[in-house]
Amino acid sequence: MSGRFRLxxxxxxxxxPSCSGESQHRFQPADAEAIRAxxxxxxxxxxxxxxxxxxxxxxxxxxxxxxxxxxxxTGWQETFDKYRARYGExxxxxxxxxxxxxxxxxxxxxxxxxxxxxxLSETPxxxxxxxxxxxxxxxxxxxxxxxxxxxxxxx
Numbered sequence: 301m302s303g304r305f306r307l308x309x310x311x312x313x314x315x316x317p318s319c320s321g322e323s324q325h326r327f328q329p330a331d332a333e334a335i336r337a338x339x340x341x342x343x344x345x346x347x348x349x350x351x352x353x354x355x356x357x358x359x360x361x362x363x364x365x366x367x368x369x370x371x372x373x374t375g376w377q378e379t380f381d382k383y384r385a386r387y388g389e390x391x392x393x394x395x396x397x398x399x400x401x402x403x404x405x406x407x408x409x410x411x412x413x414x415x416x417x418x419x420l421s422e423t424p425x426x427x428x429x430x431x432x433x434x435x436x437x438x439x440x441x442x443x444x445x446x447x448x449x450x451x452x453x454x455x
Contacts, residue, residue: 327406327410327412331406331442332404332412334442335414335435336401338441338443338444339357339399339401339414339416341357342354342397343399346394346397347391347394347397349389349391350389351380351383351387351388351394352380352389354383355379357444358379358443358444358445360376361375361376362376362377363445364376365447366379366382366446366449367448368447368449368450369451379447392423393423393424395421395422395423395425395426396421396422396423398418398419398420399417399418399419400417400419401414402415403415407434410437411434411435411436411437412435413432414431414432414435415431415432416431416433417429417430417431418430418449427451427452428451429450429452430450431448431450432448
């Protein structure tokens with residue numbers, strides 16, 4: 301294979317992905333920080349009794365999936381309604397929320413999985429457990445599109 305032909309093939313291989321119409325984004329360390337910022341904003345909103353602000357971290361879509369306590373919820377509105385019914389929208393009933401993010405793994409250019417622990421205190425609904433979140437890069441920034449939260453057994 302001639303050097304000129306090899307250069308042509310290499311150039312074509314590098315150029316073809318840009319023609320595929322796929323996202324030109326690449327998952328970067330800044331993406332992981334942006335995802336952390338989403339969770340920090342959620343925590344801060346929760347801790348000031350702002351349930352709507354907390355829900356801003358989720359994709360406002362009927363396709364949102366939330367699983368917890370052996371139940372499956374679909375859609376942003378259903379998830380919001382269940383949170384409001386359980387915790388209200390007041391710091392005295394919502395308590396204090398903390399997250400410990402254990403890992404953020406990219407799933408291609410526009411997706412990530414977040415693993416972590418949650419702890420809720422200063423409320424009758426206090427508890428702790430683990431979560432895994434599927435996050436997607438959207439036009440509005442990184443959003444949670446699937447949340448699987450499990451509570452630790454009571455002791």
